[in-house]
Amino acid sequence: MGYVHDTHMAQIIPPTAFHFSTATITYVAGQVAGTIVAHRAAANQTSLITIPIMIPSNSSGLKGAMLNSIEIDYEILVAEPTSLTWTLNKVTRGADGAVAVVAAVTKTNTLSAATGKAVDQHRETITLTTPTWIDNDEYYLLEGSMVAGAGGNTSDFLGAVANFTLRL
C-alpha cells in the first residue's frame, strides 16, 4: 500500500511539552508578542530541562522515524549562567516489572559552550553522529543541564524541532 521515504520531515515540540526540574517555571508570553515560552526564574541552582522527542516510531526495523537532529530555541536573559550542556538519551522502555534503560547518544552541537550560554537568542542544533530508527520500545529525551551560578540567570524556552526521516 505505497511507500514513503521523506528525508525532510520536522516536528515542532512546544514548551508546554517540556519537563523541568529544580526550577521555578512559569508559562508566559515570549519576548516577541504572539510567541509563548516556559520562563525560568532567577535562582542560583542547577536546573534540568528535558525535552521529549515526540515523533512516530515503528516496531519494524528501518521503518517509522529516523531521528537526525534536534533544534532548541531559547533565550538567555539578564545574566549568563555558568554553563548549559545538552545530553541526548535514548530510553528503552522496561517490560512490565522492569526498569527502563537509558543510553547516552553520541552527538555534536552547533554552538560552542561559551556561545550557547551567552545572553542572546539561541538556536542550538544537536546532531546525532549516527541517526537512528526509533523502535516502538524506545524514545528519546534531550536533557539540558543549566548551572545558573551566582548571577541566577533567567531564561525563556520557546520550543524545539526534531528533524527526521519518515519511512512508511
Added chain:
Amino acid sequence: MGFVNDTHMAQIIPPTMFHCVTGTWTLAAGAVAGTIAKHVAATDETSVITIPVTLPSNSVGLKGSYLVSIEVDFEILVADCDALAAVVNKVTRGADGAVAVVAAQTFTYDAGHDSAAERIDVDQHRMTLTLATPIWIDNDEYVLVEITADKAATTTMDFLAAVANYTARL
C-alpha cells in the same frame, strides 16, 4: 519513492499542551465524565490561551502539512464572558542570535462563532477557525492559535482540546 496526498488528516491537541497566561488554571475532569479539561477559576480578568499547532512540517516546499483549519473545543460555565476572540499566528523561528517573527494569518470563524455574542455565551463551543489561505508549514515555522477571553467575575471555562485539520503530503 511513493506519494501520499491525504486531504482529510486531523491532529488532536490535548489541553495539557495549551499555554495559559493569567488566571488560576488547573487540570480537571471535564463536565462529561471521562473527559479532561484545563479549567480556569472564576475571576474578572483577561486570560490568554495559546494553542501550539503540533503538526509535522517539512523543509521542502509544498510538502509536509498544509494547515487548513483549527477547531477549539471549550465550555463557558456559570456566566458569559465579556469578550472572546482568536488570533492565528504563524511564527518564523529566529536564527541563532535573532528573534522570532510573528505574522497574523487571516481567517474566518464558523457560522456559529462569527459574531462576538456567539463566542461568549454559557454553552459548549466548537469554534472553527478556517484560514483564508491555507499554509504549508516549513520546518522553520510553526503556528499558534491565541484565544483572549475576557471573563466576568463568575465565569469559569473548560478547554477540552483542539483539532488541526490539514493535508499531509509525503
